[in-house]
Amino acid sequence: MEYSRDFLSCLDSDTSLKILMCLDDPADLVRVSCVSRSWRRYVIANCICKQLCLKMFPQLSRVACVVELNQHGAKEHADVGSSNSMEWLTLQRDHRIYAYLVKACTSSVAMNCIAKTIGASSTDNLPQESIDNTLEPRDHVAGRFSYWSSNGQSNPNVPETLTYELVSEICVITEINIQPFQAHFQMGSPIYSAKSVRFKMGHPKSSLDALDDEKFVWTYTSPEFPMTQENRLQKFRLPEPVLCIGGILQIELLGRVQRQEMDGLLYICVSYVEVLGGSLSPPFSVDILEPSGVFVLKRDQLANCQPLMTSENDSQAIPAHHMRRGLRDFQHIVTILRGHIGVVEDDWDEEEYEVDDFEEEYAL
Template sequence: MDAGMDFLNFLETDMSMKILTSLEDAADLARISSVSHTWRQFVVENSFWKRLCLRRFPQLVKVARIVEVNNYEVNEPSVGSSKSKEWETLEREHRAYAKLGGRCTSFAVEDCISEAISASSTDNFPEESILHTLEPKDVVGRRASYWSSKGQSDPSVPETLTYSLVSDFCIITEISVKPFKAYFQPGSPIYSARYVRFRVGHPKINLSLEIDSLDESSHDDKFIWTYTSQKFRMTQENILQKFKLPEPILCIGGILQIELLGRVQKQEMDGLFYICVMEHVSGFS
């Protein structure tokens, strides 16, 4: 091939598609898009940025459409021919997924849990509220800082803790949970769960919950879950236990739920099973 010739002009479309679809590095795709107007048009027309993002984060398949917001104004397709509107839609998707793909290549590792939303049950509210799971210290105001479920005679009854994240867009790689050791009870029992599982998603509508609702229910009917992890074994130890997800998970919508499955510890006083979690409930992105 002569120097300076464009190989896209010499290959069948299917072969060009196969070559560019095989790219896994977002930086390579960005460089391809900037080679020439023809190459950029080929990338846009065939939604290569969208394909790359869908391979990395399959939950994006549920995205129905892309809407751009600039300076609090929503930009919808303009009036025109069907061909021009189709190209405008492709351009919008290209910009959105290119930005998403670029952000996903590198991200800061930091705690991404912002606020507690609700617990499926609470034994003594507000003394044992879910709010205490976000405290940075074991003891606050001379009192142990932890959340406690209500007691159950059936050890299989699960519990959930639901949180909002620092942003509607987070990439979660691991979540840490510390079971509570009741040093003030005989034998200092540890009220861990048997297993833990994680879900991420978004509210069905704008979520506005008062603090008083933290003691009521998990509000599961208010959320749509886009990802559910495998079950992880939790050990009955009073240590910060880190649960690393098999791959980074994209959470669009800013909601994380921790499912605590199975109870292992009875309380001597009433013979019921409890689950208790201390501080340092955290998710990292």
């Protein structure tokens, strides 16, 4: 340790930045900022937490600004001071918000994120074959088959869409699961799957133009996934987790494979849809600014004291205040041990290793 040196002070800024940007775990990045005051200042000044968020979730490139709300729901304003101090307070705020955001995105427990249905591009028989049936995992409800059916088409290339509202306006989505419907009441028990599926995420348009049929702005479109003609829950995992800003998800069902014997037309039928991910609300919310499509990312300080999601292991977790107290007591414990040894000088520099409660809690 006597020959150890601070590599950030030995390397040029670009090289140091490249090294730190290799960290892909947000907790590691916050731990880096706890090493010393100079490292903390470097991480904050170079907006490394924000850059990590942008690398993991390109959808954040549309953030116009970030806002921190106090317990009364009002914006946090920095005290009047020099322009340099104001700029530093702004950088610290951004560091906090993006670090909390990336932690929330990577630590949420998977849940079904569908809140309700919005509509289908077509429906064969209403209400018996409504899109609402796709929220029910059971094949039979009240003695009837539960599924959505499109209109029949002679052209196999006519697509269909199912559109859903998610549980909050800001969610992380990792996987969409779809079960095609098998019509056991028809001869041969045909399965009315699509050839492939694709997913879109976005937000509603603030003002609807009567001449514009599209009601949504899509900010993400997935690759196309092949669907098999099998009566099972088929899982379509996205290449990377997607931050859905606006809380709208649309499933595109592309290509028809099954004709109905009764009329010779091609149909697509779905019995169940599940969207796996996590909600980032209430700690985070967004205000979408139209017509630009950029948005304001807001973090509620009061909501931060509540867990974003719960898991079955939460009952065994160590309370956060106990962990924080343990870190604060670490210096005292070391001092006592060194007192017994009697030959080692205490070189602990409180000012150099000072961290705030946010970084302390996150790093643990």
